[in-house]
Amino acid sequence: MHIGLIGLGKMGGNMRTRMRNAGLTVVGYDRNPDLSDVDSLEALVEALPAPKVVWVMVPAGDPTRSTIAALKELLGEGDVVVDGGNSKYTDDAVNAASLAEKGIGFVDCGVSGGVWGLENGYALMYGGPADQAEKVMPAFEALKPGDSPDGIVHCGSTPGAGHFAKMVHNGIEYAMMQAYAEGWELLEKVDIVENVPDVFASWRTGTVVRSWLLDLLVEQLREDEHLDELRGYAEDSGEGRWTVEAAIENAVPMPAIAASLFARFVSRQDDDVAMKAVAAMRRGFGGHAVTRKDVPPTVSPPPPTDG
Amino acid sequence: MHIGLIGLGKMGGNMRTRMRNAGLTVVGYDRNPDLSDVDSLEALVEALPAPKVVWVMVPAGDPTRSTIAALKELLGEGDVVVDGGNSKYTDDAVNAASLAEKGIGFVDCGVSGGVWGLENGYALMYGGPADQAEKVMPAFEALKPGDSPDGIVHCGSTPGAGHFAKMVHNGIEYAMMQAYAEGWELLEKVDIVENVPDVFASWRTGTVVRSWLLDLLVEQLREDEHLDELRGYAEDSGEGRWTVEAAIENAVPMPAIAASLFARFVSRQDDDVAMKAVAAMRRGFGGHAVTRKDVPPTVSPPPPTDG
């Protein structure tokens, strides 16, 4: 199979390698000429036999939208575009409809696996009409984990079904990470448990909480017992937000995932904004030490009777 | 009425004044001789006519426990001790039982009102047998807000009923403060609302969210529009914790109050501890910028496909 691949960053670059290792002919394009096989999108499209299959692996939002818009000009009837990035599922219907105006098919595909995907394969959650997905199947087969019937799923025939499932996957992931993190903080804080990395390591076998994320955390704790080298700071990549937004739109309670998302937001604040308002009210009813910005909080006053 | 008052700090000092203004004879004792009317607990007790009523207004925990233990030695049959501090409700049964061994009565009393209490009166939530509380009534009458049938309540005949009600009051207060704080942060963050203090001020009349806490917040915002002078840092005085603990013991869901408590905990961390573990896992599955402690987080990488 011939396939075009746009975006050769950390994910895309490895995916190209994995597909080539599986015998596919991959033409890669990236804005960075050091990574790119061809000089332009035009050259990429030209290099492909019909029906042309082009996999887009660029950041969600404008980069993906503009890439797909450009492909619409270059591709034609019977070709297929795959959006393998982190697009919001609502973008997919728009892109699919736009491409359909020229008879170009569209498949959305959530991809999981990070830097481990090159070796272990990527989990794929795709959406769109089955006949379009069929054209991409050799690439799916090359990318998916080789040793399992799992790792790939057709989520639905509506464009966006794959990204929706991947979005929820990431939302779940946020709360799982938060769960381990909360437990870790408590174990770090108390004296009674003497070797926290050993406890986490022991959990990898036989327990209810064993998981791949646990394996990763244990490796990190083995290198840096108290994670002293790290800042307590976590970005979010959009899917967590969209998951909670989708929950709200559908009246689905989502307290743990939302809490995990908010914890990330707080971690990125230099000063805790909301707590300034709390501090202001506490100053208002009196008796409470309020720390001026330039004075480090030291000794607290004896507890007042109100909060 | 004669009454002894132990603890003449911010709360106790004002309460002495308010009781004296109401015509009571108050003998105050404080470890700080500058504040104290007498030299010792013994002198305080000696100065009171029988049945002696002693109001303890010192920090919860050991200070209150040791004060009550000392009073047990000094008082006798028919006397009454009032614990007006922030004691945990479970302490009250212990103290009541101990004092009862010598026939000394016990009343627990949650007191709200902060620095405003001197002028406006203190809200009082008391617990214990009605006949004991009766002996304290003139003090209650002096302390309570004068202009209302409210502001005072006998919560139950079991010792601790008053502190339990006060504890829940403070738990509710935490979530109310958090509610305003979250709304304030959002309004501060967006551009569309141009004058946030004016919006909060407008809410004082006619809206559903009007309250005394709102009044206090508006005053603070009038002095410091963006609360630039304050650190986003809030202590907690115990009752919030106990409220959530009591909820857990009773299988009562308490998501908003617990969230408010946790937000205070986070605000006091120099670095976000749990988020270090999240950052470690994100580093583990790769593609995510993890910020070493000594490097400020600046430009994020393009979003990876996993959270």
Add this chain to the structure above:
Amino acid sequence: MHIGLIGLGKMGGNMRTRMRNAGLTVVGYDRNPDLSDVDSLEALVEALPAPKVVWVMVPAGDPTRSTIAALKELLGEGDVVVDGGNSKYTDDAVNAASLAEKGIGFVDCGVSGGVWGLENGYALMYGGPADQAEKVMPAFEALKPGDSPDGIVHCGSTPGAGHFAKMVHNGIEYAMMQAYAEGWELLEKVDIVENVPDVFASWRTGTVVRSWLLDLLVEQLREDEHLDELRGYAEDSGEGRWTVEAAIENAVPMPAIAASLFARFVSRQDDDVAMKAVAAMRRGFGGHAVTRKDVPPTVSPPPPTDG
């Protein structure tokens, strides 16, 4: 001043009365002819002198959008439309731009006060250009609470500023209500506090948690001590959802308000959906009683060692 008022339901009907009481000439239109002063929108517009001011007070979403679209056909240069309903703030920019095509002004106005507004006045949070708002000022003056400089605020010149502020007001309100509700549930659950309505009533004076919502809750508890007559079921009217969504878009942590929203969602489920999946996993690792749908949960098994 002459003003047209569209939508004479619970809110609109009272607002018409309050404006008339203040001396304004109000022409009201409602789909329900029993409530309506005129037969049609056309008749309403015709009855107004230029510049015509029309206040729209119909449900948010399609009803408001279609009403404004109809007014666009009927009004002209210099006229003003006020959207006083619960529209999402993002709708306002769209409506303002559409009306501007014909030189029609637009003011958005969040209105608070419920059934009490007729007597006490309505709190008004409005947005849009000051010169447009100026044309509506007599109506604002009539509607606002009469006895206070507060209760009215110009939130910003961008359309939607008023609805944004009102939205946040409602979000705060959700968490305040949840705060009282959580405290009430705990007090109801324990034996130690003997008279819960009295405790809440006492809080109306002198405490930190005194508020209008507390006053309302006390009235309800006075009528129905344990709220036995009510189902634990609460709808949400959109603003709570939009507040959390706006927080997420702006990376503002909002744990207490979100928790309050989710609690409402859960209250509307006949069976707890997410908990079915938890029950399934517990059945999976065994030892846990899983309750088949048709069997009431009665005796639990002895606690197993995993969750």
Add this chain to the structure above:
Amino acid sequence: MHIGLIGLGKMGGNMRTRMRNAGLTVVGYDRNPDLSDVDSLEALVEALPAPKVVWVMVPAGDPTRSTIAALKELLGEGDVVVDGGNSKYTDDAVNAASLAEKGIGFVDCGVSGGVWGLENGYALMYGGPADQAEKVMPAFEALKPGDSPDGIVHCGSTPGAGHFAKMVHNGIEYAMMQAYAEGWELLEKVDIVENVPDVFASWRTGTVVRSWLLDLLVEQLREDEHLDELRGYAEDSGEGRWTVEAAIENAVPMPAIAASLFARFVSRQDDDVAMKAVAAMRRGFGGHAVTRKDVPPTVSPPPPTDG
């Protein structure tokens, strides 16, 4: 090795089998004579050679406390008691001190693995002095998963260290289960994803969320696609509560685990208690349909302007 085992329920019975399969001589006692090897605790103790090792595997709280108290009478210098149940970590110090009065050693051990432990081995988290634990080692070796260096950990020399670690394990487990449950509910609710069990199944390979709990959930979904047979109802076994309580005592924010615990509490309520108070306040400010208990909530009124 000879060992005594008290409590032969779902967990204890399988543990006896696994230890016997490993060549240990196990004397089991249970109140149920059908399960028991001996007639009484006395007979069990008598059957053991010195130093006697007795493993207690009965429900936490009073059953464990009274069993250990009885063993204190029967055992002597150099013997060891293991508490392998779900005891709260604070109980362990008390039990250890009591047994130490007679020179009896004590080891606490959290055990994970459920019904799968018989075949796969049990994960063991133990605490207490190393020399005491040494006496139990053959039993630990028999019970632990055989194929891994993990699955067993000495958490600390203080009694309770093992139960503390196990407690946190269960707390983490609660939030992981809640994470999957929230994601599942959202996927069930929307139409875009057509085959939810397939999506979960696909996640077992290559994704970030792969875990043993996921495997269990997939098996359950394979049997009952929409979990129609299950009630949305989940008990909790104590450790989740204690984890959050320990977090609160240590000022550790724990929003996701607490949210998961509260979700279980709510699932067990026939009517949503807190929401009755919310409904009462909404009735108070008017315009909101409040559902009388005997009337099913059907059509909502048009959204009012306040919450």
